[in-house]
Amino acid sequence: MAENKVIIITGGASGIGREAAYLLAEAGNAIVVADFNEEGAKETASNIEAQGGKAATFKVDVSKAEEVEAMVDFAVDTFGTLNGIFNNAGIGLVKPLLEMDPASYHKVIDVDQHSVYYGIYYGAKKMVELGAKGTIVNTASIYGSMAAKGSFNYNAAKAAVVMMSRSGALELAEHGIRVVGVAPGFIDTPILGEDEEMKKALSALHMHNKLIQPEKVASVVKFLFSEEAAAINGSTVAVDDGFLS
Ligand code: NAI
Secondary structure, three states: OOOOOEEEEEOOOOHHHHHHHHHHHHOOOEEEEEEOOHHHHHHHHHHHHHOOOEEEEEEOOOOOHHHHHHHHHHHHHHHOOOOEEEEOOOOOOOOOHHHOOHHHHHHHHHHHHHHHHHHHHHHHHHHHHHOOOEEEEEEOOHHHOOOOOOOHHHHHHHHHHHHHHHHHHHHHHHHOEEEEEEEEOOEOOHHHOOOHHHHHHHHOOOOOOOOEOHHHHHHHHHHHHOHHHOOOOOOEEEEOOOOOO
16 A cells, blocks of 8 residues: 555556556555546546545547647646556557558557557656656557457557557666556457457457456556566566467
């Protein structure tokens, strides 16, 4: 308890982000639950407050630089400092490459890739300005290091996220800021949609033959934000139940 850090979590209205918000709040941190789903973000925050934790919400479209900058300012205005960002909001848009028109490509690049740049850029600048040490965690994917059919856009975005963690870590270490990534396998969240047959097929790709629960990713994220993870820097940790083995 009593970590007393201020951490922004994008995509905090649902899935991995929501579970990470719960665990990091339980550990004594103040959480800015940032999402464009305002209602979901409020639900996450009020659940945190009901458990005695500290949370505020911010409506953001992470694909817009000025909104991410405003999100960072909001965190500092609300809680007085900034010690961490979990750049986690994301979408999928599956299409064969020959149908991957520029709009479908750019949509995923904007939301899944450029958002991470904005979070690192505005977040780190603010931390340096405040003299605050901190950690930035970025959600990549197994598909940041292996190709999947229909995922040309997502593969490109998540591979960039893996490299942004490395490159960001290299430049920010001297400021006391660690940058790391997490690469989930298939996680049981709304992003997977409603197709039960497809989910069954995806389950079989893991060593335990089931989808991974978002809490399992969240607990690794909580660890990555902690002092115990001080020597993990630049790398992306797989939480994939052996998918890539
Ligand atoms: P989710 O759909 O439960 O949560 C994603 C959240 O991001 C939602 O609350 C949504 O409102 C928010 N979001 C989407 N676009 C946004 C935008 N432009 N601005 C602000 N918020 C936005 O999905 P999940 O699984 O929790 O996804 C979190 C991250 O994990 C994503 O980056 C995703 O690519 C990644 N991931 C998920 C996997 C899975 O199997 N569920 C596997 C590998 C990676």
